Amino acid sequence: MIELNPTHDPARRSWVESANLPDSHFPIQNLPFGAFERGEEVRTGVAIGEQIVDLHALAQARLVEGDAAVACNAALGSTLNEVMALEPRVISALRRALSDLLKSDAPGAGRLRELEAGIMPRMSDVSMRLACEIGDYTDFLTSLHHTERHGRFKGLADPLPAAFKSLPIAYHGRASSIRVSGGDVVRPHGQYRDASGNVAFGPAPALDFELELAAFIGRGNGLTQPIPVERALDHVFGYCLLNDWSAKSIQWFEQVLGPFLGKSFHTSVSPWIITEEALAPFRMAAPARAEGDPELLPHLHGDVDRKAGGLRIALDAHLSTASLRERGDAPVRITHTHLSNLYWTFAQMIAHHTSNGCNLRTGDLLGSGTISGADDLSRACLTELTNAGRDPLALPGGETRVALEDGDEIILSARASAPEAVSIGFGECRGRIAPAVKPGGTHGLRRA
Structure with a gap:
């Protein structure tokens, strides 16, 4: 586990005033990585308050040296893959150098402040892109x-799969349809059973969101070389929000080997990667296993993971409808949950994923699965919130939902909080449902 250092100091403040606001997702203790389009060029950067440190411009200004300069030079492409593949100590050096340049009493901050206009664009002036190439x-x-x-x-007679408490269950998703937050999520076509029980093909009638957290792999492992659970987090570069959009009508009809067309049409991720190091103050014990649960097999058990494999992260989902926006009403919070509702830790997911010798690669994305808890508000998808459509979700103005309708927008957010630590956020993961494309037609998509 990463030890706390001066970059985590709760007393540290930035000369970037927007980073010091109580509700800022990106205080100086966070410093997440992302990619953005500036003019005609896609660049990589680090968020601070409402601004971005352009790593391309920072490298050209030669304001960092040593390992920090190595990491900065690795960020000169349009994605973060080269940075993510570096040794953690090299990435940590860049984090420390940036923290020192951005802190309010930084002796070397004068030069950065002089160059602020060229090096630190405002988030509102750029468009975010996928932070890395996801293989x-x-x-x-x-x-x-x-x-x-x-x-x-x-x-099902036994609603919990027999293997659930013995191993982290997963499916192989489709990387090509992962998109950064924002823009349209087009209602897919597919096969499903209609109200009469007949098999039909057409726009999916039951569209849903699923609130998840996801881990980005930094350094991978060689083929045939499993990653031990106690070393698994050394291979995590950081985390983002993930919306596993699901066409439940398609999924429930087709699913035999696992999800396919009911999931592969679109997956949304938040643009900023919150690093493993930034989350060090928010580590907590792994979720407790109930009495009578199967003993953990050796490859899934680690003392450090049991003591600190969890994270203190609260997550929310808000829903905005076309009617709410027309009236000027704010989105409605429909889910409030916590990462502690997961039965397995990310370290266990990685250890199990590689236990057969499967090789993970830099930029691979691992989703947590829907983070639902026991109480009603912690249900993290509409299917659960409505008891599979039996109890429609009531919204202001008399609207109800059993599934997402065209024009509905889902906004995911999350914050890590702990005593004696400055809370850090993940930003937002947004997506708005657009009508299905007519056969042979095209769709004027809103770009993220």
């Missing part, structure tokens, strides 16, 4: 509450 995407199923509820909705 593979694996999505897990690690919430016991989510899994049990869906098993009951399907009428």
Whole structure:
């Protein structure tokens, strides 16, 4: 586990005033990485308050040296893959150098402030892009509450799969349709059973969101070389929000080997990667296993993971409808949950994923699965919130929902909080449902 250092100091403040606001997602203790379009060029950067440190411009200004300069020079491409593949100590050196340049009493901050206009654009003046090239995407199923509820909705005699408490269940998702937050999520076409039980093909009638957290792999592992659970987090560069958009009508009809077309049409991720180091103050014990649960097998058990494999992260989902926006009403919070609702830790997911010798690569994305808890508000998808459509979700103005309608927008957010630490956020992960494309037609997509 990463030891705390001066970059985590809760007393540290930045000369970037927007980073010091109580509700800022990106205080100086955070410093997440991302990619953005500036003019005609896509660059990489680090968020601070409402601004971005352009790593390309920072390298040209030669304001950092040593390992920090190595990391900065690795960021000269349009993605962060080269940075993510570096040794953690090199990435940490860049974090420390940036923190020192951005702190309010930084002796070397004068030069950066002189160059602020050229090096630090405002977020409102740029468009965010995917932070890295994602080669593979694996999505897990690690919430016991989510899994049990869906098993009951399907009428299964045993709603929890037999393997659930023995290993982290997952499926191989589609990396090509992962998109950065914002823009349209087009309603997909597919096969499903209609109200009469007949198989139909057309725009999916039951569209849903699923609130997740995801880990980006930094350094990978060689083929045939498993990653031990106690070393698994050394391979995590950082985390983002993930919306595993699901066409439940398609998914529930087709699913035999696992999700396919009901999931592969679109997956949204938040643009900023919150690093493993930034989250060090928010480590907590792994979720407790109930009496009578199977003993953890050796490759999934580690003393450090049991003591500090969890994270103190609260997550929310808000829903905005076309009617709410027309009236000027704010989005409605429909989910409030916590990462502690997961049965498995990210270290266990990685250890199990590689236990057969599977090689993970820099930029691979691992989703947590829907983070649902026991109480009603912690249900992290509409299917659960409505008891599979039996109890419609009531919204202001008399609207109700059993599934997402065209024009509906989902906004995911999350914050890490702990005593004696400055809370850090993940930004937002947004997506708005657009009508299905007519056969043979095109769709004027809103760009993220």
